[in-house]
Amino acid sequence: MRLLLWLRLGSRNYLSASVFLLFVFLFFIWKLRTSRSSHVTLRAPNSQLSSFLNGKNTADFILDASGKYRIYPFGFRKNIDNRAKSGVTVKVSLVSHCTTEHLTLLPALARRWQGPISMAVYSSPSDLEDTIRRFELLRQCNPDVEQLVDAHFVTLLTPGDRRPASSVALDVDNQQQPSVEERFLRCDDLFESRLKAKLKDSPNYDQSSPYPNNLLRNIGRTFSNSEYVLVVDIDQTPNVGLHNAFISFIKARRRISSITEDTVEREVFVVPAFEINTATSVATPGTKTELLGLLRQFIVRPFYFEMCWKCHQPTGYQKWENCPVSNDMTVSHQVEWIDPWEPFFFTPNKAPMYDERFMQYGFNRISHACELHIAGYNFSVLSNAFLVHNGFKTAETFHKSKQTELTRNRALFAVFKKELLEVYPESSRRCW
16 A cells, blocks of 8 residues: 555656666566576577477378378477587488487587487377477577477378368367466476386387387488488487588588599498496496497497397498597498398488388388398498497396297298388398
8 A cells, every 4th residue: 555655656666666666677578597507497499390299180181102190390499509500511310209208318419419310200199299398498408409399290191181172180188378377487497307217117119009119210310311320229328429520521521533423422331339327327438438448348339239249240340449549530441231230320421221110129220221231231340439339238128029029030931021122122142
């Protein structure tokens, strides 16, 4: 009451009161935003799914070749800054894929890669809205994700979605917008409660529907708009500076007169893969020198060392280890592909895509490497490059249906190899 009476005393007092209230309001807003450095304010989404997030519940999608999956390309576009694009003449992107539960692994990957990332995220239809909201918040909590990652969302097509128009209503619940309190929750607390707890009990490929890993890889490649791509799993970390080092390597390789353009275009560059024992709490190595030290301590070992040594042994780890550490990326050695080698590698993006019939576990990457071999591509191992998988691969880390899926995909691989003889009739190479 005293405030109201005071305001009525005259225009001068009224003006003073207005200024005072405005100052209090602005101070409150400033205090709310700066009280903790880890707080985040939700911004308007940079997304073609913005209408979906704003409650209109509609968005455009396209179908995959099989007609079974909805694809929302560029659900979120990267806001790539000058550090990642200045002076770059060869565009190289990292391509990865995951389910909603594994999104918490993306910030570390983006922070280490420091270049464009094309990310395919798979979700069930009922979880799609929650997945999109989580990714929106993930971007705002992590500048590297916001600046470097294009996100493409993939889900199963349900019967009600079979409509002629490209813009359709999504069959998910229209949830309320985040509360004011949620807008200012600390990012680490939010993701601890919503994502990491669920990830803890989520074995590989343990989903309600078959995980279309090769479809997701192809989506990432298709929308990467890059000359070269490095396709990795979400739980792998590259060495520090790999993005820029590979760009410099390719530019230098093209200047070598003895290497023809066709040779460069028909060459893939293998990145040796390792796995680290997370029980030791040792940080993931960033340089080859650090990794070699951890190898000697048996904290790091070659990828799939226990589960399928023959799948990565052809990489030639000993040759790679003996190749001197230097500031410049070079080719350590070349390897002729043999079954069942499934390396990770940089490849020209115009190279054959992955066969999307392979789902869940087994032969999804072997089949791709096999086709590249038949198609005339050569495999060169990079000297200073590596990937580190988060954790040792052991029998306990796999889902219960692994063996059934492996049997199914092994039979499919036999058919696939026969088909390659018809696709590449002039090739003298074979997948055995």
